[in-house]
Amino acid sequence: MPHTQMKAPLKLGIAGLGTVGAGLLQLLNVHNARVADHLGRPIKVVAVSARSKGKERGVSLRDIRWVDDPVKLAADPEIELFVELIGGDDGVAKSAVETALAAKKHVVTANKALLAKHGFDLAKLAEKNGVALNFEAAVAGGIPIIKTMREALVGNEVSRVYGILNGTCNYILTKMEQEKRSFADVLKEAQAKGYAEADPTFDVGGFDTAHKLSLLAALAFNTKVAADQIHIEGIETITQFDIEAANELGYRIKLLGVAQMTDSGIEQRVHPTLVPEDSAIAGVSGVTNAVAVDADFAGSLMLVGPGAGAKATASSVMSDIVDIAAGFVLSPFGVVTAKLKPYKRAKLGQHTGAYYVRLTAYDRPGVMAAITKRMAEREVSLESIVQRRPRGAQATQPQAPGGQGELANVVIVTHDTTEDAIRKALVAIESDGKVAEKPQMIRIEQL
Amino acid sequence: MPHTQMKAPLKLGIAGLGTVGAGLLQLLNVHNARVADHLGRPIKVVAVSARSKGKERGVSLRDIRWVDDPVKLAADPEIELFVELIGGDDGVAKSAVETALAAKKHVVTANKALLAKHGFDLAKLAEKNGVALNFEAAVAGGIPIIKTMREALVGNEVSRVYGILNGTCNYILTKMEQEKRSFADVLKEAQAKGYAEADPTFDVGGFDTAHKLSLLAALAFNTKVAADQIHIEGIETITQFDIEAANELGYRIKLLGVAQMTDSGIEQRVHPTLVPEDSAIAGVSGVTNAVAVDADFAGSLMLVGPGAGAKATASSVMSDIVDIAAGFVLSPFGVVTAKLKPYKRAKLGQHTGAYYVRLTAYDRPGVMAAITKRMAEREVSLESIVQRRPRGAQATQPQAPGGQGELANVVIVTHDTTEDAIRKALVAIESDGKVAEKPQMIRIEQL
Numbered sequence: 003m004p005h006t007q008m009k010a011p012l013k014l015g016i017a018g019l020g021t022v023g024a025g026l027l028q029l030l031n032v033h034n035a036r037v038a039d040h041l042g043r044p045i046k047v048v049a050v051s052a053r054s055k056g057k058e059r060g061v062s063l064r065d066i067r068w069v070d071d072p073v074k075l076a077a078d079p080e081i082e083l084f085v086e087l088i089g090g091d092d093g094v095a096k097s098a099v100e101t102a103l104a105a106k107k108h109v110v111t112a113n114k115a116l117l118a119k120h121g122f123d124l125a126k127l128a129e130k131n132g133v134a135l136n137f138e139a140a141v142a143g144g145i146p147i148i149k150t151m152r153e154a155l156v157g158n159e160v161s162r163v164y165g166i167l168n169g170t171c172n173y174i175l176t177k178m179e180q181e182k183r184s185f186a187d188v189l190k191e192a193q194a195k196g197y198a199e200a201d202p203t204f205d206v207g208g209f210d211t212a213h214k215l216s217l218l219a220a221l222a223f224n225t226k227v228a229a230d231q232i233h234i235e236g237i238e239t240i241t242q243f244d245i246e247a248a249n250e251l252g253y254r255i256k257l258l259g260v261a262q263m264t265d266s267g268i269e270q271r272v273h274p275t276l277v278p279e280d281s282a283i284a285g286v287s288g289v290t291n292a293v294a295v296d297a298d299f300a301g302s303l304m305l306v307g308p309g310a311g312a313k314a315t316a317s318s319v320m321s322d323i324v325d326i327a328a329g330f331v332l333s334p335f336g337v338v339t340a341k342l343k344p345y346k347r348a349k350l351g352q353h354t355g356a357y358y359v360r361l362t363a364y365d366r367p368g369v370m371a372a373i374t375k376r377m378a379e380r381e382v383s384l385e386s387i388v389q390r391r392p393r394g395a396q397a398t399q400p401q402a403p404g405g406q407g408e409l410a411n412v413v414i415v416t417h418d419t420t421e422d423a424i425r426k427a428l429v430a431i432e433s434d435g436k437v438a439e440k441p442q443m444i445r446i447e448q449l
Numbered sequence: 450m451p452h453t454q455m456k457a458p459l460k461l462g463i464a465g466l467g468t469v470g471a472g473l474l475q476l477l478n479v480h481n482a483r484v485a486d487h488l489g490r491p492i493k494v495v496a497v498s499a500r501s502k503g504k505e506r507g508v509s510l511r512d513i514r515w516v517d518d519p520v521k522l523a524a525d526p527e528i529e530l531f532v533e534l535i536g537g538d539d540g541v542a543k544s545a546v547e548t549a550l551a552a553k554k555h556v557v558t559a560n561k562a563l564l565a566k567h568g569f570d571l572a573k574l575a576e577k578n579g580v581a582l583n584f585e586a587a588v589a590g591g592i593p594i595i596k597t598m599r600e601a602l603v604g605n606e607v608s609r610v611y612g613i614l615n616g617t618c619n620y621i622l623t624k625m626e627q628e629k630r631s632f633a634d635v636l637k638e639a640q641a642k643g644y645a646e647a648d649p650t651f652d653v654g655g656f657d658t659a660h661k662l663s664l665l666a667a668l669a670f671n672t673k674v675a676a677d678q679i680h681i682e683g684i685e686t687i688t689q690f691d692i693e694a695a696n697e698l699g700y701r702i703k704l705l706g707v708a709q710m711t712d713s714g715i716e717q718r719v720h721p722t723l724v725p726e727d728s729a730i731a732g733v734s735g736v737t738n739a740v741a742v743d744a745d746f747a748g749s750l751m752l753v754g755p756g757a758g759a760k761a762t763a764s765s766v767m768s769d770i771v772d773i774a775a776g777f778v779l780s781p782f783g784v785v786t787a788k789l790k791p792y793k794r795a796k797l798g799q800h801t802g803a804y805y806v807r808l809t810a811y812d813r814p815g816v817m818a819a820i821t822k823r824m825a826e827r828e829v830s831l832e833s834i835v836q837r838r839p840r841g842a843q844a845t846q847p848q849a850p851g852g853q854g855e856l857a858n859v860v861i862v863t864h865d866t867t868e869d870a871i872r873k874a875l876v877a878i879e880s881d882g883k884v885a886e887k888p889q890m891i892r893i894e895q896l
Contacts, residue, residue: 029746033604039671039784040603138601144747146601154585154593156487157480157767224486282753285732299476299764300591300754306729307750317746320604330777337486 008038011046012327013080015107017072017098018087019052019059022112022139025312026085026319027061037320041327051075076102083108083326085319091115103127103135108331110322112139112315118213121220121227122342125334135334136322141214142167142291144314145307146321151221151295152336158297160222164260164447167214169289169309170198170205171237171257175274176287179245179254185238197289207236208257208272215259218293219270220335220342222261227335228270228345235273244360244442247390247413248276251358254284258447267348274444276358281449282306294449351422353445356385359414359424360442361431363389364407372436373412380427385415409438415446456490459774460527462554464519464545465534466499466506469559469586472759473532473766474508484767488774498522523549530555530773532766538562550574550582555778557769559586559762565660568667568674569789572781582781583769588661589614589738591761592754593768598668598742599783605744607669611707611894614661616736616756617645617652618684618704622721623734626692626701632685644736654683655704655719662706665740666717667782667789669708674782675717675792682720691807691889694860695723698805698833701731705894714795721891723805728896729753741896798869800892803832806861806871807889808878810836811854816883820859823881827874832862856885862893 016023030037030045038044049067051074069075076084076098084102086109088095095116102109104127111117117124117137128135138148142165151163166172170192177188189206192198204210216229237257248255253276262269277284282304286292291309296302308314325331335342363369370389377384389412416424428441463470477484477492485491496514498521516522523531523545531549533556535542542563549556551574558564564571564584575582585595589612598610613619617639624635636653639645651657663676684704695702700723709716724731729751733739738756743749755761772778782789810816817836824831836859863871875888 025746029604033606033746036606037604039788040780042785145750146597149596149601150593153772154596154768155764156771157476157484157764159480159483280732280734282729282732285727285729287727297764298479299472299760299767301758301761301764303592303752303754305750305752308748311748313746314748317602317604317744317748320746321601324603325600328777328779330775332775333487338489341486 009043011044012082012323013046013048014083014085014323015049015051015069015075015078015081016047016085016087017051017075018089019050020087021312022315022319023052023087024059024061025316026087027059029313029316029320031061037324041324043327045323045327048080049075049078072098073101076107077105081107083110083323085323086111086113089113089115091119096120099124100127103131103133106131106133108134108326110136110319110326112137112319114140114213114217118216118227118229121217121335122339126339128334129339134326134331136325137217137334138322139315139318141217142293143307143309143311144317145291145293145305145309146318147218147293147305148221149321150303150305151218152332155295155297155300156336158299160295160297162260162262162296163218163222163293164258165218165293166256166283166286166291167211167259167293167309168205168257169291170202171211172286172291173197173289174206175237175240175245175255175257178240178242179249182242184242185240206238208234211257211259211272215261215270215272218259219261219268222295223263223268223343224335224337224341225268225343225345228347231345231347232270232272233350237274239442240274243411244444247360248358249279251386251415252279253277253446254279255444256283260447264348264352266352267346269348269350269353271350276444276446277449283449351420351425353421354418355448356418356446357416357424358444358446359416359428361412361414361437362409362439363412363437365410366407369436370412372434373431376427376430376434379430380423382419382423382427383417385417387412387414455485458491458493459529459770460493460495461530461532461770462496462498462516462522462525462528463494463532463534464498464522465536466497467534468759469762469766470499470534471506471508472763473534474506476760476763476767478508484771488771490774492770492774495527496522496525519545520548523554524552528554530557530770532770533558533560536560536562538566543567546571547574550578550580553578553580555581555773557583557766557773559584559766561587561660561664565663565674565676568664568782569786573786575781576786581773581778583772584664584781585769586762586765588664589740590754590756590758591764592738592740592752592756593765594665594740594752595668596768597750597752598665599779602742602744602747603783605746607742607744609707609709609743610665610669610740611705612665612740613703613730613733613738614658614706614740614756615652615704616738617649618658619733619738620644620736621653622684622687622692622702622704625687625689626696629689631689632687653685655681658704658706658719662708662717662719665706666708666715669742670710670715670790671782671784671788672715672790672792675794678792678794679717679719680797684721686889687721690858691891694807695805696726698862699726700724700893701726702891703730707894711795711799713799714793716795716797716800718797723891723893724896730896798867798872800868801865802895803865803893804863804871805891805893806863806875808859808861808884809856809886810859810884812857813854817859819881819883820878823874823877826877827870829866829870829874830864832864834859834861
């Protein structure tokens with residue numbers, strides 16, 4: 003109900019004061035009056051918990067009670083809403099969130115790993131206790147995709163949700179394309195600049211994207227979160243040659259997370275993807291994220307914005323807090339847990355689409371004939387097949403090992419086919435001994 | 450509160466059964482169970498009103514009461530929510546909405562013209578009666594921009610909101626660019642295809658964009674709606690030459706609505722705009738709409754999607770209905786009307802930015818010197834100045850009237866300057882008698 007006089011403040015406890023936690027405190031400092039004007043009630047941080055009390059965070063903790071144990075904070079009788087910014091898919095984050103929900107505190111979290119693993123159980127616990135479990139900040143930073151899917155698209159059947167969900171990967175792929183540099187080279191720079199972790203596997207291997215995708219898929223299809231049902235490939239195998247070849251074919255390479263409803267179940271896939279260069283998502287570069295939804299009434303929507311960063315993430319945490327302060331409590335995954343459908347995984351082998359294939363073939367007579375024969379046997383029809391020497395940094399034509407002659411790159415774009423067919427064709431080509439390396443295969447997404 | 454058992458249905462009355470009204474009935478037919486699952490309560494259309502009872506709409510009106518007078522429907526004791534899809538900025542739409550609000554019915558409307566003109570008064574009336582006035586469908590069709598601004602961005606100060614808000618204009622500009630055709634030619638085709646009205650002024654003149662912009666500005670800056678405080682230019686003056694010249698300079702031309710906070714007040718501008726070709730909005734083509742927001746914490750967000758159409762618009766109407774059914778009632782413009790600030794208009798003359806200028810100059814010695822001198826007098830510094838013959842369809846160099854010799858296009862891109870300075874320089878150039886036509890001046894937006 004639109005308010006006409008100020009109500010009592012909503013009392014928060016925040017656990018975890020890393021960059022996002024500090025960003026949230028900063029936001030609350032700067033915009034407290036604005037938020038109170040919108041809500042008709044102020045938001046008040048009454049207690050915090052973090053590892054180090056003395057650490058300089060650029061924000062004052064005066065008048066905020068310090069609680070050493072985040073799990074204690076979660077049950078603190080003074081707080082109504084527990085903000086979990088600790089991180090981690092188990093351990094103290096999980097204990098604290100469970101404790102808060104059981105104590106009938108609303109919970110706001112940015113913890114995608116926790117929700118990917120325990121989302122369903124935590125949603126049930128929230129439901130049982132009649133409180134909110136909001137997680138806008140867990141997917142795509144400052145982009146309001148959870149609100150869009152959970153609220154704006156209620157009157158829609160979603161057929162696909164996909165996106166660029168990891169800024170590190172998109173930064174690396176963008177740099178590789180723009181500066182014609184290798185994956186290893188750009189990764190090293192990203193690590194030096196702090197855009198990539200010392201152990202980059204979680205990002206570049208596609209696992210971070212998979213966590214986020216599992217939450218989007220649950221919202222899109224009203225199923226239980228199924229983070230262990232995702233086909234995951236990272237960007238480590240993408241070469242400069244692949245990027246240039248894709249460009250010449252009218253595509254860009256992006257690491258996409260794609261969740262798609264098919265006749266045989268749900269596909270959740272994370273993999274490097276050729277997207278048409280004139281598609282909106284192809285233009286999303288650098289650390290920027292984008293999430294697109296195909297819905298039967300709303301049509302194709304895309305949301306673009308910062309996927310990480312203290313301020314953008316704090317903005318999403320705040321969006322969740324504001325909803326709760328206004329009394330808007332929704333089921334975490336849109337419908338009550340009893341109505342969340344069991345997850346039915348589609349067989350990846352039945353995935354239908356076009357493929358980019360790069361073969362490092364021996365440059366000998368008959369190779370092209372052998373390759374095309376194997377494709378034909380599996381009824382994979384080809385849109386194009388081109389034999390090309392490597393260019394740019396690798397301009398010298400490589401020699402095959404063991405004096406078997408020169409090598410050439412054969413680039414193939416298929417028409418729509420099944421994953422089974424293309425994989426079997428490639429196995430046959432490998433076993434023919436016509437290629438010197440494992441074939442590169444990248445899915446092309448119809449957008 | 451997450452629901453565990455079904456509650457009583459929310460009872461709707463719908464006035465206006467044009468394409469959007471029919472789309473809404475279709476959506477409710479198709480997705481009634483889905484919506485009920487999300488809300489824990491069904492949505493039920495109990496009565497409708499439209500001009501012609503017998504018209505074929507592709508949806509059944511069985512079991513729905515027909516009310517001849519929409520104003521009567523608005524006060525119908527059976528309905529809790531009145532959906533206004535009549536259109537028009539006064540007359541029956543206004544009477545019906547006022548009647549519904551006064552009768553303490555929630556109102557959902559797609560009527561941008563009504564809100565642009567009477568938004569503040571209607572918001573006050575809604576507030577007084579403790580009901581909702583929701584209008585997601587009034588701006589950018591299926592794109593959830595109202596929800597994003599009113600809810601997701603509460604913890605942000607917005608410095609600018611801008612967008613491609615009229616599909617007809619974007620379609621025409623896209624076609625002109627892609628097919629190298631004139632404005633008049635593409636407009637004619639758009640009219641034949643039903644993408645443009647017989648009298649296209651409302652769209653191509655920028656007035657439709659202005660209505661939508663006024664609502665976005667009110668939400669962005671928490672001011673009263675000020676649709677009469679907008680500088681409006683249409684796309685009628687854009688030539689094929691301008692589009693090609695812009696492309697060569699690394700830009701595209703889009704009709705943007707821009708609302709921007711400046712030191713001296715708020716700028717609301719609707720005009721053809723040069724946007725950098727690598728900006729996300731440059732890639733938004735055809736009838737697609739896009740809205741971008743620059744916010745201090747969330748950063749730069751952009752939402753892209755269908756700006757019109759029965760289904761997409763119905764999806765947004767449904768989003769509003771669902772919020773009300775769930776008990777989520779917000780102030781129409783984010784804060785209570787008493788907190789909406791008076792609108793302070795910035796002087797357009799003080800607008801700072803870069804400009805594209807095209808002069809149709811007499812091709813004689815000294816012309817360039819005269820032009821650059823006038824620019825220098827107003828301290829307008831030039832990034833580039835190029836004299837070019839028209840190309841393409843107009844490849845023959847035009848003759849000046851009265852045998853004054855040949856004409857040439859002089860294309861100038863300025864560095865940042867003020868609108869006053871560039872306008873005064875152009876007046877001086879005109880009065881020098883060096884140009885045969887009124888100069889073309891297009892603002893370049895920093896994105």
